[in-house]
Structures are given as structure tokens and as C-alpha cells.
Amino acid sequence: MTIPTTAYAVAVFLVLVLPGIVYGVVRATVSGNRPHDRGWTPRVLQAILVSILLDTVYLLVLGKTAVSWVTEGTDTLRAHPRLAALAVLCLGLLVPALLAYLRHGEPRWREARAIGRFPVRVPARGTTNSPVPTAWDQVASRLEGRWVRIRLSDGRWVGGWFATKSFVSTYPEPRDIFIEDQHHIAPDGTIGDPVNATAGVWVSLKDGDIVEWLYP
Structure with a gap:
């Protein structure tokens, strides 16, 4: 060609x-x-x-x-x-x-306001389907400023503080997560003190791993 x-x-x-x-x-x-x-x-x-x-x-x-x-x-x-x-x-x-x-598409209309005062009807998405492939891709990268704890498939816990320097991978890459401030996690899932001299922890997520975000 x-x-x-x-x-x-x-x-x-x-x-x-x-x-x-x-x-x-x-x-x-x-x-x-x-x-x-x-x-x-x-x-x-x-x-x-x-x-x-x-x-x-x-x-x-x-x-x-x-x-x-x-x-x-x-x-x-x-x-x-x-x-x-x-x-x-x-x-x-x-x-x-x-x-x-x-x-x-399924055309629907919603009301928006131009310059704060004039109502304008604009097209809105009218389908329950989403171009985002998974729930993980939709929300995982937005949950900054929260605790995160991961229960691995072998029963161990990993977690810490998930903030602006943390990162999650999205489709089409395999799921993984970088937690910038790692903390000790008790066997019952309680988040404890920071790991000494922590510079973050990276976790490659597998099927069966459970990721939880918690409000501070």
C-alpha cells in the first residue's frame, strides 16, 4: 500500500x-x-x-x-x-x-443554560450503555484522598493512603495500582501505622483480589 x-x-x-x-x-x-x-x-x-x-x-x-x-x-x-x-x-x-x-443513539434532550440565564435544549446521551468498558475504569482513578485496602486472593492485606501521586491502570492494560503511602494492615483489615520509610507500594491485581476505598 x-x-x-x-x-x-x-x-x-x-x-x-x-x-x-x-x-x-x-x-x-x-x-x-x-x-x-x-x-x-x-x-x-x-x-x-x-x-x-x-x-x-x-x-x-x-x-x-x-x-x-x-x-x-x-x-x-x-x-x-x-x-x-x-x-x-x-x-x-x-x-x-x-x-x-x-x-x-436514542436522542433525548435536556435543558442547559447559556451564560447562566437563557435556557437551551441540548442533546443528551439516551442509552444506559457506557463507552467506559468497566466500573474500574469509570471510578478507580477518581477516588483520590481516601484510604485504600486490598485483600489479596491468598488472604493477605495491602493498603495505605491513595492521593494525587497514586495511580491505577485502565483498559486495555491489566489492572494494577500504585499507592503512594503504604500502611500496615491488620489481619482484620484495620489500617495501622505507616510502613517505615515508605515510598509507596505497587500491586498487580488478579481475579479474586478485593479493592476497597474508605473515607478518612
């Missing part, structure tokens, strides 16, 4: 391939991830198929105009740069995004 190098070739490539990519991103955003979305192959195939379908429709609608844009090359881009940019914006971004939203 030849990599496009000229500005015109890049623009044509975007119009041909971008619709499928945009469609997939918007679909996942409005309707949530499906099980097979976690693999690259189904997502690439979907992007290719959607791009082929939309490009065929564009060709049917625009006819000779679309052919002339491609065959005349950089002359068209130099003569009508704004028209070329508008084509990429509409055909590559807006049309596939709108189709994905209408096909997979």
Missing part, C-alpha cells in the same frame, strides 16, 4: 477512509462498547465496510463531480481549497457522525 504524501493525496485518503473511523467512534460513544469492540480486527473491518458504503453513496450522489475531484488532482485543491476542506469536513466527519448517532 502506497502511503499518501501530497496534501491532495492525504485529503483524498481522509475522505475515503475517515467516514468509517468516525462512524465507529461515534457509535461506541452513544451506544457503548460491544464485546467484539475490544478487538482491533472487527473495528477495522467495520471502518472499511462503512467507508466503502458511504463512498459508494457519495459517488452515486455527486457523480462526475466526485470523479473530477479525484482525477484533476492538486489543481482542484489549489483552485478551490475551501471547497476541498468543506468536502472533508462534511463527507468525512459530519455525515458519518450523524448517521452513527441516528442509527445507534
Whole structure:
């Protein structure tokens, strides 16, 4: 496959391939991830198929105009740069995004206020599905300023103070957690004194490990 190098070739490539990519991103955003979305192959195939379908429709609608844009090359881009940019914006971004939203979303409206006083109705997500793959990804990184304790599958406890220098990994990486201030944990789960000279502790989480966050 030849990599496009000229500005015109890049623009044509975007119009041909971008619709499928945009469609997939918007679909996942409005309707949530499906099980097979976690693999690259189904997502690439979907992007290719959607791009082929939309490009065929564009060709049917625009006819000779679309052919002339491609065959005349950089002359068209130099003569009508704004028209070329508008084509990429509409055909590559807006049309596939709108189709994905209408096909997979459940449009609902909520009231928002512009500049604090004028009510405006804006679209809101109308699906219970979430683009966030797991509950861990949704909340784990937001729970700063709390105690955290982990009961490992072998019965041991690890924990400490989870704050701004702490960190958790999220999808697609395996779950792990860095606790910046490690404390001793009693067999009953009681959090005790800090570990001497602690600079933090890293834990690779396995199935069966239980992570708890506690208010101070």
C-alpha cells in the first residue's frame, strides 16, 4: 500500500477512509462498547465496510463531480481549497457522525443554560450503555484522598493512603495500582501505622483480589 504524501493525496485518503473511523467512534460513544469492540480486527473491518458504503453513496450522489475531484488532482485543491476542506469536513466527519448517532443513539434532550440565564435544549446521551468498558475504569482513578485496602486472593492485606501521586491502570492494560503511602494492615483489615520509610507500594491485581476505598 502506497502511503499518501501530497496534501491532495492525504485529503483524498481522509475522505475515503475517515467516514468509517468516525462512524465507529461515534457509535461506541452513544451506544457503548460491544464485546467484539475490544478487538482491533472487527473495528477495522467495520471502518472499511462503512467507508466503502458511504463512498459508494457519495459517488452515486455527486457523480462526475466526485470523479473530477479525484482525477484533476492538486489543481482542484489549489483552485478551490475551501471547497476541498468543506468536502472533508462534511463527507468525512459530519455525515458519518450523524448517521452513527441516528442509527445507534436514542436522542433525548435536556435543558442547559447559556451564560447562566437563557435556557437551551441540548442533546443528551439516551442509552444506559457506557463507552467506559468497566466500573474500574469509570471510578478507580477518581477516588483520590481516601484510604485504600486490598485483600489479596491468598488472604493477605495491602493498603495505605491513595492521593494525587497514586495511580491505577485502565483498559486495555491489566489492572494494577500504585499507592503512594503504604500502611500496615491488620489481619482484620484495620489500617495501622505507616510502613517505615515508605515510598509507596505497587500491586498487580488478579481475579479474586478485593479493592476497597474508605473515607478518612
